[in-house]
């Protein structure tokens with residue numbers, strides 16, 4: 486049974502269609518990426534699934550239960566890491582996590598154990614008595630995560646949990662997500678950073694202007710848009726005759742030579758790399774470096790929409 490099953494979800498804010506007939510599914514144990522640029526509808530989608538706002542149309546089930554009818558039964562087993570950090574500045578790290586755990590009915594000795602375990606998980610246990618006003622952005626984000634996991638949810642929604650933090654803290658959070666998943670937690674992770682989604686997610690839904698424009702694992706998604714592969718070889722010297730010969734190697738579609746770099750475009754399914762390299766060796770052409778241009782999720786988004794995921 487799918488852990489999340491969404492069909493035809495629609496949400497409008499006056500004349501803005503934030504979600505436009507979204508279908509989505511998650512199996513137990515997956516880390517699912519929801520990738521899309523600013524304004525794509527990611528937060529709206531997460532907020533609906535967590536019962537914070539209602540949809541206009543469509544069906545959504547979590548753990549087989551309808552979110553419109555049984556959200557109370559669902560809530561105890563889900564955790565939410567909101568995009569905007571939701572912690573109290575005048576409570577200590579410990580008190581913050583304890584407060585969120587209490588919302589799930591966790592109290593007394595059990596609460597202490599859960600809070601310390603959650604703080605330990607995000608490596609803030611030694612900061613339990615400090616107020617988050619003294620924390621860096623990355624530490625606040627980690628505390629935000631501790632607040633979401635203290636009640637041991639089976640399913641966690643993380644809405645852009647790495648926005649505005651340094652690379653080291655980001656890496657720390659990505660490792661925590663993987664660790665949570667290894668401990669059996671299913672994760673829905675939204676981001677507009679394709680590198681993050683590529684690193685941790687098994688399957689990805691690409692959202693744009695409220696629509697799922699593609700979904701699959703990385704290989705399936707890149708296969709959607711790339712018929713060719715590209716290889717750049719930096720060489721010492723090469724003459725025009727040699728370039729022509731390379732053009733005639735099986736699978737080669739196009740060869741360009743600029744600033745001592747040969748750029749070779751080949752059909753995706755033709756394995757001609759050894760043949761090209763053998764040719765250069767036989768001709769005693771010095772090979773200085775080789776680079777394969779591997780398509781990524783940014784390429785997929787660009788090909789499908791004509792736009793970049795991020796403006797920066």
Ligand SMILES: Nc1ncnc2c1ncn2[C@@H]1O[C@H](COP(=O)(O)OP(=O)(O)OP(=O)(O)O)[C@@H](O)[C@H]1O
Pocket residue numbers: 498501502503521522523524525526527528529530568645677
């Ligand atoms: N409460 C609201 N009232 C009016 N419009 C809204 C509201 N919430 C979201 N929107 C609009 O719905 C669209 C989707 O927004 P949403 O925040 O879900 O996108 P997002 O992918 O999470 O983007 P971001 O990464 O910037 O948070 C946007 O056009 C946004 O302006």
